[in-house]
Amino acid sequence: MINERRAVHASVSTRELFVEGEGPTVVLLHGFSHSADAWRPVLNRFAEARQAAVAVDLPGFGAAGPARPGAWLPQGDRFVGEAIARHGQHAPVVVIGNSLGSFLTVRAAASPLRLPIRGIVPTATPGMGWTRLVRAGLAGNVRFLLRAATVCAPRFIRSRGADTIVGHLIYGDRAALDMTLVRTLSSQLHSRHGARELLTQALHMKAEVDAEPTINGISCPTVIVHGGRDRLVALASSEGWHQVIPHSRLVVLKRAGHCPQLDAPDVIVGFARGLTAVAHNESRPA
Template identity: 40%
Template structure:
C-alpha cells in the first residue's frame, strides 16, 4: 500500500537548528514513576507505547517526523522498562494497562493510542476497557497475533538463557551484543535501524542482573499475552500496521487480528520488520497523520 501524502494542517513546533525539540519529563500513573518524551504541536494528542523490553526512545525518530509536521505526541516508558519503576509481583498486563488508562484520562478526548508489540496489545486492551472517547488506536505489530517460532521458544526457554550461559561478559560487550541482537530481531533490514534508539535499548542491559530481570520476564508476559489477545471488543477506529519481514509477530497474524476486530484497517509495509518506527519513521509518521485526519473527519460512532 502506498504511503499517504503529507498533511499540511498542523502548526509548527519549536525547533533547535532545524531539529524538533523532544522534552523529557518525569510522570507518575497507577503508582508507577516513569519518564515521558514529548513534542509540541497541534492535532489530537498521540500517546505512544513501546514493546516488550524496549523504551520510549524507540519513538524518537517518529516523534521528530511528527513534530516537523506540527503534530503533538508523547511517549512513555511502561512499568518495568526504561526509567520506569519495576512492576509489582503478579500479572504484569493489568499493571501496564492501569498505567496507560490513567495517562489516557489526563490526555483528554480524541487521544490516539499508538503502540508497538506489547504496547500495541496494551493500547487495544486499554481502549476496550476505558469509557473516555478515543480518537482511535494504531497497533504496530501487536503482540498476541502470529507469534513466530522465536517467540514460542522464548516462552519456554526464556530470552535470557543463552546470554546468561556465557560465564563472563564485560558490561560494554554485553550492551553491544544486546543492541546488535535487538536490531536484527526488530528490523527487516538491521542496517536501517535508528542508532540512537538501539543504543538506548541496549543501555538498559548494563549487568547480567539486568538481562535476568528484563528478558527473564519474557515467558510470563508471553503467557499473559496469549491469554489476552483474542478477547478484544473495541468501539473506536483501529489501524494495524505490519512489516512483511516481521520475525517476531508474523504478518499472517494480521488475519487473526482482522477476525477479532473486523472493522480494523490494515497496512502492510513491504520489507520492514517488527519495529518499523526504527526503519521507516517518515512512513510511519505519514500513516499516523493520515489516520488522525480521517478519524477526525469521520462521524462519531
C-alpha cells in the same frame, strides 16, 4: 524539539517524551524492555509537522517506577487508561502501540471504560495466533539469549554481541539501523545479571499474553501494521486481529521488522496523521 517531563499515571511515576503541536494528541506505547526512546524517530517527525504527541515509559521500563508484584497486564491497563484519559481530556487521542504496547492499545480500545480514543495503530501485535506459529523460533531466540547471558566474556564483547542481537530482532532494514538507539535498548543485556533477569521476565510476560482471552468490542478506526521481516511476532497474529476488529485495515511493510516505527517512521506518522485529521475535522462545528 522533543521535550521531557515527569508524570504520574495509576500511582506510577514515569517519564514522558513529548512534542508540542495541535491536537488531537497521539499517544505512543512502547514494547517490552523498550522505553519511550523507541519513538524518537516518530516524535521528531511529529515535531516537524506540529502534531501534538507523547510517548510514555510503561511501568517497570525506561525511567518509570517499578511494577508491583503480581500480574503485569492489569497494571499496564490501569496505567495506559489513566494516561489516555489525561491526554484525551480535550479531544479523543490516537494511540499507536508496538508489540507489548500494541497489545495494551487494543485492550484500551476495547475497554468498558470507554476511553477517549479516536483511532488506533497497533504494530506487531501479539496475542492472536503468534504462540502456535512462532513458538519454536521465539523459544530458540530466548534460549540463545539466555546462553549468551551466562557466557563469561569481557564487557565490550558482551556489549557488541547484545547490540548485534537487538539490532537483528527489532529492525528489518539494516539501512535504517540507528546504533545509538540500539544501544539504548540493548544496554539491559550488557551484564549477565541484567540479561538473565530481563529474559526471564520476557518469558513471564509472554505467558501472560498467551493466557488472555480474545479481545472483542473494538469499534474505533484501526490501522493494523506488521513488518514483513518481523522475527518475533508472526504475521498471522496481525491477520487474526484484522479479522476480529470490524472495518480494520491491515498493512504489511515488507522491509520492516518488529518495530515498524524504526524502519518506516514516515509511514507510521502518515497513518496517525490520517486518523488525527479525521478527528480534527469531526470536532469542528458545522
